[in-house]
Amino acid sequence: MNIEESKKIVSQVISKILGKKLKVNDDMKLIGAESPLDSMKLVETCVSLEDIAEEHGFEFIWTSEAAMSKTNSIFRNVASLAEEFANQSKTK
Amino acid sequence: MIIITGANRGLGKAISERLNKKGERVIGLVRTTNGLNIEAIKCDVSDYKSVKKASREIKQMKTPIKAFINVAGVASMNMAVTTDGSTVQKLIQTNLVGTIYCCQLFAPIMLRYKKGSFINFSTIAVALALKGESVYAASKAGVETFSRSFAREMADFNIRVNCISPGPIPTDLLKGVTDNQIEKIISQQIIPKQFKKSDVCDLIELLIDQKSSSLSGQVLNVGGV
Secondary structure, eight states: OOHHHHHHHHHHHHHHHHTTSSOOOTTOBSSSTTOSOOHHHHHHHHHHHHHHHHHTTSOOOOOSHHHHOTTTOTTSBHHHHHHHHHHHHTTO | OEEEETTTSHHHHHHHHHHHHTTOOEEEEESOOTTOSSEEEEOOTTOHHHHHHHHHHHHHTOOOOSEEEEOOOOOOOSOGGGSOHHHHHHHIIIIIIHHHHHHHHHHHHHHHHTOOEEEEEOOHHHHHTOTTOHHHHHHHHHHHHHHHHHHHHHHTTTOEEEEEEOOSOSSGGGTTOOHHHHHHHHHTSSSOSOOOHHHHHHHHHHHHSGGGTTOOSOEEETTOO
16 A cells, blocks of 8 residues: 555545544644544544554554654654555555 | 453353353453363463454454453462562563453454443452552552543443452462451451352343443442442
8 A cells, every 4th residue: 555545545534533524634633732633533543444454454553652652653643644554554 | 242351260260151151152261271161262361462362353253342351360368578579570460461451452342333341350459458468459459440540531432341349259369368367358348248259240240231331430349348
């Protein structure tokens, strides 16, 4: 899966979870005060991505130290999550 | 589907048999599957990779988990100063860390369905701060606090988390505890009698049932303290 495909998937998932209240873009923050996602919606996003990953034949791991690190978190924004999703798709 | 850790002995076995008899599909997570009459998956709860592997197997079943019951545990009745380091490690790793691993790795399966219940196990040794059980009690105090906090995290997903805290129920965990010591503990319960495995099974049935849908983040002390 390339980064563009990944961004499309991640954006669609978040958009669905947000109920299209906001336009999802690459810079949208996924954690912190500026994020439109609360903790529940973030978990729902991850679970949805886990299911999509399974359909694509790989496992999406979102509970690693890297995932939760403040500086390198995969949840910094939509682009970083999509990048991680694309990277993990290459491990299958 | 109901998953029970430590389903091959003591309370875990009694709970498995009770729920199985009630017609529930019970799957045991156990270190050794020999002699088990229920479906079982080999799993060492103290080992993250082992729990992860078991969670993958369960996820593949694509069946809602009605309840996940964390019974697997070890006990060591000793004063802290006479407990060796490896025993301390084993108690914390199995009782506390094992419970956390199971909750965190199976919760994502349950929250897909937005229903289900976790039941964790503590001990009366926490509430009574029993002498000679400090390390064991510490591991279980961690389970109680984790359960209460985890209950809040899971509430958004309609998943309940509760804890059962038995007194001296006759199981292998009581080996080495004298009758006098048991009497003394029982005398400190609000209902000063020794309860049985079947009493704990009754509480399990209640916590699984929708009739307890208002209960989450609670520690139920068997016999009262």
